[in-house]
Amino acid sequence: MPTTRIVELTTDCFYRDGDDAYLTIDRNPVLLPPRLAVLIEKQIASPSCRTSVLQQPHDGTPGFLFPGRPPSRPRRADTVHSYMRKHGLPGISARNTAMVEAITDLPPIVVSDLFGMHPHTAYAWAQYAQNSWAEYLEASQATQ
Template identity: 40%
Template sequence: MNWTTGRGLSRRLTVPLIPRQESADLLDDDERRQLLQRCLADEALPIQARAAGALILLFALQAQRIRHLTTDQLTQKGDDTYLTAGRHPVLLPPRLGALLQDLVSRSPAPLMIPHGPNTPRRLFPGRVPGQPIDGHSLTNLLNRHGISARPARNGALAALASDLPAAILADLLGLHVNTAVRWITYARRDWTDYLAVRAAERGGTVSRSVCPARHAGPGVRRDGHCE
Protein backbone atom coordinates (compact mmCIF):
# COMPACT_ATOMS: atom_id res chain seq x y z
CA MET A 1 0.00 0.00 0.00
CA ASN A 2 2.86 2.42 0.79
CA TRP A 3 4.46 1.59 -2.59
CA THR A 4 1.30 2.34 -4.60
CA THR A 5 0.54 5.48 -2.55
CA GLY A 6 4.06 6.81 -3.10
CA ARG A 7 3.61 6.45 -6.86
CA GLY A 8 0.21 8.06 -6.96
CA LEU A 9 -1.51 4.81 -7.86
CA SER A 10 -3.78 4.81 -4.82
CA ARG A 11 -4.89 7.04 -1.99
CA ARG A 12 -3.48 6.73 1.49
CA LEU A 13 -5.44 4.21 3.47
CA THR A 14 -5.98 4.65 7.19
CA VAL A 15 -7.06 1.54 9.06
CA PRO A 16 -8.44 2.20 12.56
CA LEU A 17 -7.16 0.01 15.35
CA ILE A 18 -9.62 -2.46 16.78
CA PRO A 19 -9.93 -1.68 20.49
CA ARG A 20 -8.73 -4.40 22.80
CA GLN A 21 -11.69 -6.31 24.17
CA GLU A 22 -11.79 -6.77 27.91
CA SER A 23 -14.56 -8.47 29.82
CA ALA A 24 -16.16 -5.56 31.64
CA ASP A 25 -19.35 -7.55 32.12
CA LEU A 26 -18.45 -9.55 35.20
CA LEU A 27 -19.54 -10.04 38.78
CA ASP A 28 -17.30 -8.72 41.51
CA ASP A 29 -16.11 -11.12 44.19
CA ASP A 30 -18.76 -10.13 46.73
CA GLU A 31 -21.64 -10.65 44.29
CA ARG A 32 -20.16 -13.93 43.11
CA ARG A 33 -19.73 -15.28 46.65
CA GLN A 34 -23.28 -14.30 47.59
CA LEU A 35 -24.69 -16.09 44.54
CA LEU A 36 -22.50 -19.12 45.16
CA GLN A 37 -23.65 -19.32 48.78
CA ARG A 38 -27.24 -19.16 47.55
CA CYS A 39 -26.65 -21.97 45.05
CA LEU A 40 -25.09 -24.18 47.70
CA ALA A 41 -27.56 -23.49 50.50
CA ASP A 42 -30.93 -22.36 49.13
CA GLU A 43 -33.04 -25.49 48.76
CA ALA A 44 -35.92 -23.40 47.42
CA LEU A 45 -34.07 -23.14 44.10
CA PRO A 46 -34.38 -25.95 41.53
CA ILE A 47 -31.47 -28.32 41.98
CA GLN A 48 -30.40 -28.00 38.32
CA ALA A 49 -30.13 -24.22 38.69
CA ARG A 50 -28.19 -24.62 41.94
CA ALA A 51 -25.75 -27.15 40.48
CA ALA A 52 -25.17 -25.38 37.16
CA GLY A 53 -24.90 -21.99 38.86
CA ALA A 54 -22.34 -23.26 41.37
CA LEU A 55 -20.21 -24.81 38.61
CA ILE A 56 -20.19 -21.50 36.73
CA LEU A 57 -19.56 -19.33 39.78
CA LEU A 58 -16.81 -21.50 41.22
CA PHE A 59 -15.09 -23.11 38.23
CA ALA A 60 -16.04 -20.73 35.40
CA LEU A 61 -17.47 -23.55 33.31
CA GLN A 62 -19.47 -22.54 30.25
CA ALA A 63 -23.17 -23.37 30.29
CA GLN A 64 -22.62 -25.19 27.00
CA ARG A 65 -20.07 -27.49 28.64
CA ILE A 66 -22.14 -27.94 31.79
CA ARG A 67 -25.18 -29.15 29.90
CA HIS A 68 -23.10 -31.91 28.24
CA LEU A 69 -21.71 -33.29 31.51
CA THR A 70 -22.47 -36.96 32.16
CA THR A 71 -22.69 -38.81 35.43
CA ASP A 72 -19.54 -40.74 34.43
CA GLN A 73 -17.58 -37.51 34.81
CA LEU A 74 -18.51 -37.39 38.49
CA THR A 75 -16.52 -39.86 40.61
CA GLN A 76 -16.45 -40.66 44.28
CA LYS A 77 -13.30 -41.72 46.16
CA GLY A 78 -14.04 -42.24 49.83
CA ASP A 79 -15.59 -39.03 51.10
CA ASP A 80 -14.21 -36.98 48.19
CA THR A 81 -16.09 -36.14 44.98
CA TYR A 82 -14.25 -35.34 41.75
CA LEU A 83 -15.50 -33.79 38.52
CA THR A 84 -13.65 -34.26 35.25
CA ALA A 85 -14.71 -31.22 33.23
CA GLY A 86 -11.28 -30.42 31.78
CA ARG A 87 -8.29 -32.67 31.27
CA HIS A 88 -8.06 -34.00 34.81
CA PRO A 89 -10.42 -34.73 37.73
CA VAL A 90 -10.89 -31.77 40.06
CA LEU A 91 -11.63 -32.25 43.76
CA LEU A 92 -14.93 -30.53 44.57
CA PRO A 93 -15.68 -28.69 47.81
CA PRO A 94 -17.77 -31.01 50.02
CA ARG A 95 -20.98 -28.98 49.70
CA LEU A 96 -20.76 -28.85 45.93
CA GLY A 97 -19.87 -32.53 45.76
CA ALA A 98 -22.90 -33.38 47.88
CA LEU A 99 -25.11 -31.17 45.69
CA LEU A 100 -24.00 -32.90 42.49
CA GLN A 101 -24.38 -36.34 44.06
CA ASP A 102 -27.90 -35.34 45.07
CA LEU A 103 -28.56 -34.28 41.47
CA VAL A 104 -27.39 -37.68 40.22
CA SER A 105 -29.64 -39.51 42.67
CA ARG A 106 -32.79 -37.63 41.66
CA SER A 107 -35.24 -39.49 39.47
CA PRO A 108 -36.04 -37.93 36.06
CA ALA A 109 -39.02 -35.59 35.95
CA PRO A 110 -42.36 -37.31 35.19
CA LEU A 111 -42.42 -36.04 31.59
CA MET A 112 -38.79 -36.99 30.96
CA ILE A 113 -38.28 -39.66 28.30
CA PRO A 114 -35.94 -42.35 29.68
CA HIS A 115 -32.48 -42.59 28.13
CA GLY A 116 -31.44 -45.79 26.37
CA PRO A 117 -29.43 -48.48 28.17
CA ASN A 118 -26.25 -47.77 26.18
CA THR A 119 -26.49 -43.99 26.33
CA PRO A 120 -24.35 -42.08 28.86
CA ARG A 121 -26.57 -40.66 31.54
CA ARG A 122 -26.66 -36.89 31.44
CA LEU A 123 -26.10 -34.90 34.59
CA PHE A 124 -28.49 -32.29 33.14
CA PRO A 125 -30.82 -34.37 30.95
CA GLY A 126 -33.18 -33.00 28.36
CA ARG A 127 -36.52 -34.37 27.23
CA VAL A 128 -35.11 -36.18 24.19
CA PRO A 129 -33.65 -39.61 24.98
CA GLY A 130 -29.90 -39.41 25.57
CA GLN A 131 -29.76 -35.67 24.93
CA PRO A 132 -28.80 -32.95 27.41
CA ILE A 133 -30.94 -30.04 28.44
CA ASP A 134 -31.26 -27.44 25.69
CA GLY A 135 -28.75 -24.60 26.00
CA HIS A 136 -31.39 -21.88 25.96
CA SER A 137 -33.44 -23.77 28.52
CA LEU A 138 -30.48 -23.98 30.90
CA THR A 139 -29.61 -20.30 30.44
CA ASN A 140 -33.24 -19.27 30.94
CA LEU A 141 -33.45 -21.43 34.07
CA LEU A 142 -30.40 -19.67 35.51
CA ASN A 143 -31.69 -16.23 34.52
CA ARG A 144 -35.05 -16.86 36.17
CA HIS A 145 -33.26 -17.43 39.44
CA GLY A 146 -30.97 -14.43 39.27
CA ILE A 147 -27.85 -16.07 37.78
CA SER A 148 -26.64 -14.44 34.59
CA ALA A 149 -24.25 -16.99 33.09
CA ARG A 150 -21.83 -14.70 31.27
CA PRO A 151 -21.10 -12.20 34.07
CA ALA A 152 -20.93 -15.08 36.54
CA ARG A 153 -18.41 -16.98 34.41
CA ASN A 154 -16.33 -13.87 33.71
CA GLY A 155 -16.19 -13.08 37.42
CA ALA A 156 -15.10 -16.63 38.20
CA LEU A 157 -12.47 -16.57 35.45
CA ALA A 158 -11.04 -13.30 36.73
CA ALA A 159 -10.87 -14.71 40.26
CA LEU A 160 -9.19 -17.93 39.12
CA ALA A 161 -6.78 -16.02 36.89
CA SER A 162 -5.69 -13.94 39.88
CA ASP A 163 -4.77 -17.12 41.79
CA LEU A 164 -3.45 -19.56 39.17
CA PRO A 165 -0.70 -19.53 36.53
CA ALA A 166 -1.85 -19.75 32.92
CA ALA A 167 -0.70 -23.36 32.40
CA ILE A 168 -2.62 -24.60 35.42
CA LEU A 169 -5.67 -22.48 34.60
CA ALA A 170 -5.76 -23.93 31.08
CA ASP A 171 -5.32 -27.45 32.40
CA LEU A 172 -7.98 -27.05 35.08
CA LEU A 173 -10.69 -25.66 32.81
CA GLY A 174 -9.71 -27.20 29.48
CA LEU A 175 -8.94 -23.74 28.03
CA HIS A 176 -6.47 -23.01 25.27
CA VAL A 177 -3.32 -21.70 26.93
CA ASN A 178 -3.56 -18.42 24.96
CA THR A 179 -7.02 -17.82 26.43
CA ALA A 180 -5.66 -18.51 29.90
CA VAL A 181 -2.77 -16.09 29.30
CA ARG A 182 -5.23 -13.35 28.25
CA TRP A 183 -7.19 -13.83 31.47
CA ILE A 184 -3.98 -13.77 33.52
CA THR A 185 -3.05 -10.50 31.80
CA TYR A 186 -6.53 -9.13 32.46
CA ALA A 187 -6.17 -10.02 36.12
CA ARG A 188 -2.90 -8.01 36.18
CA ARG A 189 -0.86 -10.72 37.86
CA ASP A 190 2.84 -11.54 37.34
CA TRP A 191 3.62 -15.17 38.20
CA THR A 192 7.41 -14.87 38.30
CA ASP A 193 7.28 -14.71 42.10
CA TYR A 194 5.02 -17.75 42.17
CA LEU A 195 7.53 -19.78 40.15
CA ALA A 196 10.40 -18.60 42.32
CA VAL A 197 8.63 -19.75 45.49
CA ARG A 198 7.78 -23.15 43.97
CA ALA A 199 11.38 -23.59 42.79
CA ALA A 200 12.70 -22.69 46.24
CA GLU A 201 10.38 -25.27 47.81
CA ARG A 202 11.85 -27.97 45.58
CA GLY A 203 15.43 -26.74 45.82
CA GLY A 204 15.56 -25.49 42.23
CA THR A 205 16.05 -22.12 40.59
CA VAL A 206 14.03 -20.15 38.07
CA SER A 207 15.40 -17.63 35.63
CA ARG A 208 13.18 -14.57 35.49
CA SER A 209 14.24 -13.83 31.92
CA VAL A 210 13.87 -17.38 30.60
CA CYS A 211 10.66 -18.66 32.14
CA PRO A 212 8.11 -16.03 33.15
CA ALA A 213 4.86 -17.78 34.01
CA ARG A 214 2.75 -15.17 32.29
CA HIS A 215 4.06 -16.64 29.03
CA ALA A 216 3.29 -20.18 30.18
CA GLY A 217 3.55 -22.54 27.27
CA PRO A 218 5.39 -25.74 26.35
CA GLY A 219 8.29 -24.78 28.64
CA VAL A 220 6.18 -24.73 31.79
CA ARG A 221 5.05 -27.95 33.42
CA ARG A 222 1.75 -28.41 35.20
CA ASP A 223 3.41 -27.95 38.59
CA GLY A 224 4.56 -24.46 37.57
CA HIS A 225 8.27 -25.27 37.07
CA CYS A 226 10.29 -24.70 33.96
CA GLU A 227 11.52 -27.63 31.94
Protein backbone atom coordinates in the same frame (compact mmCIF):
# COMPACT_ATOMS: atom_id res chain seq x y z
CA MET B 1 -17.30 -23.93 33.65
CA PRO B 2 -19.38 -22.58 30.77
CA THR B 3 -22.96 -23.78 30.58
CA THR B 4 -22.23 -25.26 27.15
CA ARG B 5 -19.85 -27.71 28.87
CA ILE B 6 -22.18 -28.30 31.83
CA VAL B 7 -24.89 -29.69 29.54
CA GLU B 8 -22.42 -32.30 28.24
CA LEU B 9 -21.92 -33.79 31.74
CA THR B 10 -23.18 -37.31 32.29
CA THR B 11 -24.60 -38.87 35.44
CA ASP B 12 -21.48 -40.94 36.05
CA CYS B 13 -19.50 -37.72 36.66
CA PHE B 14 -21.26 -37.28 40.03
CA TYR B 15 -20.35 -39.29 43.12
CA ARG B 16 -20.40 -39.09 46.90
CA ASP B 17 -17.58 -39.89 49.30
CA GLY B 18 -19.03 -39.79 52.80
CA ASP B 19 -20.66 -36.40 53.31
CA ASP B 20 -18.81 -34.83 50.38
CA ALA B 21 -20.09 -34.79 46.82
CA TYR B 22 -17.90 -34.52 43.75
CA LEU B 23 -18.28 -33.89 40.06
CA THR B 24 -15.48 -35.29 37.93
CA ILE B 25 -14.52 -32.85 35.20
CA ASP B 26 -11.78 -33.89 32.78
CA ARG B 27 -10.62 -36.61 35.22
CA ASN B 28 -10.43 -34.05 38.07
CA PRO B 29 -12.85 -34.46 41.01
CA VAL B 30 -14.32 -31.12 42.05
CA LEU B 31 -15.84 -30.77 45.52
CA LEU B 32 -19.39 -29.44 45.22
CA PRO B 33 -21.17 -27.06 47.54
CA PRO B 34 -23.82 -29.03 49.49
CA ARG B 35 -26.72 -27.10 47.95
CA LEU B 36 -25.56 -27.88 44.42
CA ALA B 37 -24.93 -31.53 45.31
CA VAL B 38 -28.53 -31.93 46.51
CA LEU B 39 -29.88 -30.42 43.28
CA ILE B 40 -27.73 -32.75 41.17
CA GLU B 41 -28.86 -35.78 43.18
CA LYS B 42 -32.50 -34.80 42.66
CA GLN B 43 -31.87 -34.35 38.93
CA ILE B 44 -30.28 -37.80 38.64
CA ALA B 45 -33.07 -39.43 40.67
CA SER B 46 -35.87 -37.75 38.68
CA PRO B 47 -34.74 -36.59 35.24
CA SER B 48 -37.12 -34.35 33.37
CA CYS B 49 -37.93 -36.98 30.71
CA ARG B 50 -40.69 -39.12 32.18
CA THR B 51 -42.45 -40.74 29.22
CA SER B 52 -41.44 -44.25 28.21
CA VAL B 53 -40.67 -43.06 24.69
CA LEU B 54 -38.26 -40.40 25.90
CA GLN B 55 -36.52 -42.24 28.73
CA GLN B 56 -32.80 -42.73 28.55
CA PRO B 57 -31.56 -46.12 27.37
CA HIS B 58 -30.84 -48.75 30.00
CA ASP B 59 -27.87 -50.26 28.18
CA GLY B 60 -25.37 -49.31 30.88
CA THR B 61 -24.17 -46.12 29.23
CA PRO B 62 -24.49 -43.04 31.43
CA GLY B 63 -27.17 -40.58 30.49
CA PHE B 64 -26.81 -36.85 30.37
CA LEU B 65 -27.13 -35.08 33.68
CA PHE B 66 -29.54 -32.72 31.92
CA PRO B 67 -31.21 -34.85 29.24
CA GLY B 68 -32.92 -33.09 26.39
CA ARG B 69 -35.55 -34.26 23.99
CA PRO B 70 -34.66 -36.86 22.93
CA PRO B 71 -32.68 -37.92 26.01
CA SER B 72 -29.84 -39.06 23.78
CA ARG B 73 -28.99 -35.36 23.46
CA PRO B 74 -28.30 -32.88 26.26
CA ARG B 75 -30.68 -30.11 27.22
CA ARG B 76 -30.01 -26.71 25.66
CA ALA B 77 -27.44 -24.54 27.45
CA ASP B 78 -29.79 -21.55 27.78
CA THR B 79 -32.40 -23.75 29.48
CA VAL B 80 -29.86 -25.05 31.99
CA HIS B 81 -28.61 -21.51 32.59
CA SER B 82 -32.17 -20.40 33.44
CA TYR B 83 -32.56 -23.42 35.72
CA MET B 84 -29.36 -22.45 37.54
CA ARG B 85 -30.53 -18.84 38.03
CA LYS B 86 -33.90 -20.09 39.30
CA HIS B 87 -32.09 -21.98 42.07
CA GLY B 88 -29.78 -19.10 42.97
CA LEU B 89 -26.67 -20.58 41.35
CA PRO B 90 -24.48 -17.91 39.83
CA GLY B 91 -23.44 -18.30 36.23
CA ILE B 92 -21.09 -16.13 34.26
CA SER B 93 -20.30 -13.71 37.10
CA ALA B 94 -19.10 -16.53 39.37
CA ARG B 95 -17.15 -18.08 36.53
CA ASN B 96 -15.45 -14.78 35.73
CA THR B 97 -14.60 -14.21 39.40
CA ALA B 98 -13.13 -17.70 39.67
CA MET B 99 -11.10 -17.13 36.52
CA VAL B 100 -9.66 -13.84 37.78
CA GLU B 101 -8.77 -15.46 41.10
CA ALA B 102 -7.09 -18.41 39.37
CA ILE B 103 -5.16 -16.24 36.94
CA THR B 104 -3.82 -14.04 39.73
CA ASP B 105 -2.58 -17.11 41.62
CA LEU B 106 -1.21 -19.20 38.74
CA PRO B 107 0.68 -18.61 35.48
CA PRO B 108 -1.58 -18.45 32.39
CA ILE B 109 -0.17 -21.69 30.96
CA VAL B 110 -1.12 -23.55 34.16
CA VAL B 111 -4.63 -22.06 34.07
CA SER B 112 -4.84 -23.07 30.41
CA ASP B 113 -4.04 -26.69 31.24
CA LEU B 114 -6.17 -26.72 34.37
CA PHE B 115 -9.33 -25.35 32.73
CA GLY B 116 -8.80 -26.81 29.27
CA MET B 117 -8.66 -23.47 27.48
CA HIS B 118 -6.40 -22.17 24.75
CA PRO B 119 -3.20 -20.54 26.11
CA HIS B 120 -4.05 -17.28 24.30
CA THR B 121 -7.34 -17.13 26.20
CA ALA B 122 -5.57 -17.65 29.52
CA TYR B 123 -3.05 -14.96 28.61
CA ALA B 124 -5.91 -12.57 27.74
CA TRP B 125 -7.43 -13.26 31.18
CA ALA B 126 -4.04 -12.53 32.76
CA GLN B 127 -3.90 -9.20 30.97
CA TYR B 128 -7.47 -8.44 32.03
CA ALA B 129 -6.51 -9.21 35.62
CA GLN B 130 -3.32 -7.15 35.12
CA ASN B 131 -1.17 -10.12 35.96
CA SER B 132 1.24 -10.96 33.14
CA TRP B 133 3.64 -13.10 35.21
CA ALA B 134 6.56 -11.39 33.46
CA GLU B 135 8.25 -10.73 36.80
CA TYR B 136 7.87 -14.37 37.79
CA LEU B 137 9.35 -15.58 34.51
CA GLU B 138 12.28 -13.17 34.79
CA ALA B 139 12.99 -14.29 38.36
CA SER B 140 12.75 -17.99 37.49
CA GLN B 141 15.10 -17.59 34.53
CA ALA B 142 17.57 -15.61 36.62
CA THR B 143 17.82 -18.44 39.17
CA GLN B 144 18.53 -21.10 36.54
